[in-house]
Amino acid sequence: xxxxxxxxxxxxxxxxxxxxxxxxxxxxxxxxxxxxxxxxxxxxxxxxxxxxxxxxxxxxxxxxxxxxxxxxxxxxxxxxxxxxxxxxxxxxxxxxxxxxxxxxxxxxxxxxxxxxxxxxxxxxxxxxxxxxxxxxxxxxxxxxxxxxxxxxxxxxxxxxxxxxxxxxxxxxxxxxxxxxxxxxxxxxxxxxxxxxxxxxxxxxxxxxxxxxxxxxxxxxxxxxxxxxxxxxxxxxxxxxxxxxxxxxxxxxxxxxxxxxxxxxxxxxxxxxxxxxxxxxxxxxxxxxxxxxxxxxxxxxxxxxxxxxxxxxx
Ligand SMILES: C[S@@+](CC[C@H](N)C(=O)[O-])C[C@H]1O[C@@H](n2cnc3c(N)ncnc32)[C@H](O)[C@@H]1O
Numbered sequence: 001x002x003x004x005x006x007x008x009x010x011x012x013x014x015x016x017x018x019x020x021x022x023x024x025x026x027x028x029x030x031x032x033x034x035x036x037x038x039x040x041x042x043x044x045x046x047x048x049x050x051x052x053x054x055x056x057x058x059x060x061x062x063x064x065x066x067x068x069x070x071x072x073x074x075x076x077x078x079x080x081x082x083x084x085x086x087x088x089x090x091x092x093x094x095x096x097x098x099x100x101x102x103x104x105x106x107x108x109x110x111x112x113x114x115x116x117x118x119x120x121x122x123x124x125x126x127x128x129x130x131x132x133x134x135x136x137x138x139x140x141x142x143x144x145x146x147x148x149x150x151x152x153x154x155x156x157x158x159x160x161x162x163x164x165x166x167x168x169x170x171x172x173x174x175x176x177x178x179x180x181x182x183x184x185x186x187x188x189x190x191x192x193x194x195x196x197x198x199x200x201x202x203x204x205x206x207x208x209x210x211x212x213x214x215x216x217x218x219x220x221x222x223x224x225x226x227x228x229x230x231x232x233x234x235x236x237x238x239x240x241x242x243x244x245x246x247x248x249x250x251x252x253x254x255x256x257x258x259x260x261x262x263x264x265x266x267x268x269x270x271x272x273x274x275x276x277x278x279x280x281x282x283x284x285x286x287x288x289x290x291x292x293x294x295x296x297x298x299x300x301x302x303x304x305x306x307x308x309x310x311x312x313x
Contacts, residue, residue: 004089005042005046007085015066023058024058025059028059043059051064051069052065074132076133077136077137080129091273113273128191131188131192134163138163138164138166138226138227141305143170144305145226153246155221156178156220157171157220157222157224159181162184165205168181169205172201179204179205181205184207189209212228212238220247222250223243224250225239225251226250226252236249236291247311248310248311251284254304255279255280281308294310297310
């Protein structure tokens with residue numbers, strides 16, 4: 001119940017609206033559109049959770065709320081992630097049936113869940129929220145990747161399903177000799193182009209609308225897959241085919257630990273129909289070998305983020 005209340009607070013943008021101000025219950029009620037029957041209890045619950053502070057009739061954000069919901073997150077995260085959370089909550093209502101039947105929660109509830117790709121193709125706002133959210137979430141991982149990936153001797157990176165281009169931009173900044181191309185669906189590429197332009201990297205990082213499961217364009221000596229869900233054999237085979245003999249494939253993600261128990265959120269998300277794969281780092285390495293990659297190396301580049309590289313020769 002506490003989690004659901006926090007998500008409601010995010011969806012109503014409580015912390016954003018209280019950012020930098022102390023307001024009365026009445027003023028907050030008007031601003032949020034929360035009925036007076038629940039208003040005080042709702043705000044007091046957030047005080048009890050340590051997310052708001054209260055003095056007599058005034059409420060304001062706690063330092064924790066400021067850090068977690070304002071400093072570390074953006075409005076795109078507020079909109080996109082909190083709506084994903086609400087869907088997950090709905091899915092979890094039938095968890096026992098999911099566990100017993102082996103079926104997907106949405107089919108048990110008689111609902112058809114649209115794939116996020118189809119939804120982004122149909123709704124430009126969804127593509128914007130999703131892409132902008134990942135741009136911010138992955139900034140640190142992108143920096144870690146750029147710090148660890150040695151691109152000397154390489155000149156062109158194909159960032160497959162590259163989203164906002166956050167990884168490509170970090171690599172381009174760290175390696176002035178590198179050109180990069182972000183391949184993704186059209187609506188995502190549109191958002192990526194704006195971000196790339198804003199960072200002044202349009203001459204070195206371009207975008208290409210396409211399908212990652214089609215043949216990959218030639219001319220790149222590095223093919224990179226970051227946070228693409230299940231990697232599977234097809235992307236690895238496509239990369240192997242498109243790379244020159246001295247080329248390299250790079251996989252980056254929070255890949256499952258060898259015993260399959262971490263990261264926990266990846267496991268839990270399976271119960272609500274997540275598209276994230278559960279391939280372990282060991283399985284990925286053996287899949288890469290089966291696809292013909294050699295000199296495979298894996299490296300922990302930050303918290304639970306791993307980079308796995310393989311060379312074609
Ligand atoms: C979780 S995001 C990761 C984005 C980026 N690689 C990053 O690390 O920030 C996954 C991306 O895969 C893209 N994607 C999924 N299926 C795709 C497909 N069939 N063809 C092209 N892009 C696809 C999505 O649009 C999305 O931008």
